[in-house]
Amino acid sequence: MFNIASILVGLLVLVLTLVGFIPLLGWLNWLTIPIGIVGIALxxxxxxxxxxxxNIILVIICAIRLFVGGGLL
Known part of the structure; x- marks a missing residue:
């Protein structure tokens, strides 16, 4: 049951991460990293x-995106 919940959280993080790749919406990754950590815990x-x-892969991708964008972009 926890695995299904973790996968659902991961899919939510995936959608938010894809939106966060749009220029000037990189700040959204600051929101997706904590949600991804909850998915890792589940x-x-x-x-x-x-x-x-x-969720580990998605958190790493979000962190790299924040690093490349300087934290905001």
Whole structure:
């Protein structure tokens, strides 16, 4: 059950991350990183690793996007 919740959180983070790749909307990644960390926590409570791995990858992508954009762009 926690894995399904983690995957659903991951899909929400994925959609918000894709919107955050639009120029001048990079600040949205500041919102998606904490949501992704909640998804990682839900995935850690599960016996399956798929949801946790999805959220880890998305948090890393958001962090790289923030680094490249200087934190705001």
């Amino acid at each position: 995935g850690a409570l599960s016996s399956s690793k798929a949801g946790r791995n999805l």
